[in-house]
Amino acid sequence: MAPHTRAQVAGQVDRFYALITESATRHLVAQSYLQAIIHQESGGNERALRQEPRLQDASYGLMQLLGRTARRLGFSGPLEGLFSPGTNIALGARYFSGLLTRYPEPGAALAHYNGGPKAGRAWTKGERRTRATRYAQTVLALRAYYVRRNRALGR
Numbered sequence: 001m002a003p004h005t006r007a008q009v010a011g012q013v014d015r016f017y018a019l020i021t022e023s024a025t026r027h028l029v030a031q032s033y034l035q036a037i038i039h040q041e042s043g044g045n046e047r048a049l050r051q052e053p054r055l056q057d058a059s060y061g062l063m064q065l066l067g068r069t070a071r072r073l074g075f076s077g078p079l080e081g082l083f084s085p086g087t088n089i090a091l092g093a094r095y096f097s098g099l100l101t102r103y104p105e106p107g108a109a110l111a112h113y114n115g116g117p118k119a120g121r122a123w124t125k126g127e128r129r130t131r132a133t134r135y136a137q138t139v140l141a142l143r144a145y146y147v148r149r150n151r152a153l154g155r
Helices: 006-014 017-027 031-042 067-072 079-083 085-102 106-115 117-124 131-152
Strands: 049-052 057-060
Touching: 006 017, 006 031, 006 131, 017 031, 017 085, 031 085, 031 106, 031 131, 057 067, 057 079, 067 079, 067 085, 079 085, 085 106, 106 117, 106 131, 117 131
Parallel strands: none
Antiparallel strands: 049 057
């Protein structure tokens, strides 16, 4: 049975804490952002797969990277390789780090992560009622949860 409570999902995300910390450090991203994205995107399920028929693509693994996004980031292996937690987190951290340099606000970077450039621009214009901007709000709240949780666990 899949975990349902925030604490249960956080327990699943914790299985990848060392990989998250390594990628966060390498790409200069707060680990709490990566934890929150993984929490929301896959619930800590490294085998998560979501078909994206509208995009003619699929989202893979912990950070639910689109196949074409992974390719743009230099991933050249079979797409099943995106189920590898180390590969997925490293690519997702690199991608999100780039978005953080592009947008003045983390919420815009998160909206773009979820819904593409149009969603990132919507956030910067103050729009908060799209699916991607609601996603960003959720992930920002989860990030605050992980900041508190990490502090309580002495991380």
